[in-house]
Amino acid sequence: MRQTGPYNEKVMDHFRNPRNAGELENPSGIGTAGNPVCGDIMEISIRIEDEVIKDIRFRTFGCGAAIATSSMVTELVKNKTIDEALAVSNRAVAEALGGLPPVKMHCSVLAEEALRSAIDDFRRRQGKP
């Protein structure tokens, strides 16, 4: 993949044209994650029907890698079951983006954690642990 600067083109595309940015009205669950390394924050809201993530949005106050990984994780898990979504690791998100610079791998952890947090919130609202 062509590399311009520290980020490849796919990362830059998701950074410049993020998919599923924003927040859902009346979400089934909403979760946030903060990055202890840099203080950046990501919020993910999901709408779940029959255990499937029917819609998902993100808001990220963070670096380019955080925005690109947010965008990519929403694409990866949309229309997936909850179990399938929980199997998506931060590494899988980074790989789907064609890789991140090593110093930026910690940014991808936000995407995994915010998604898990949103699913946890959905479970809590259902009265499940």
Ligand code: FES
């Ligand atoms: S530097 Fe904070 S998430 Fe990337």
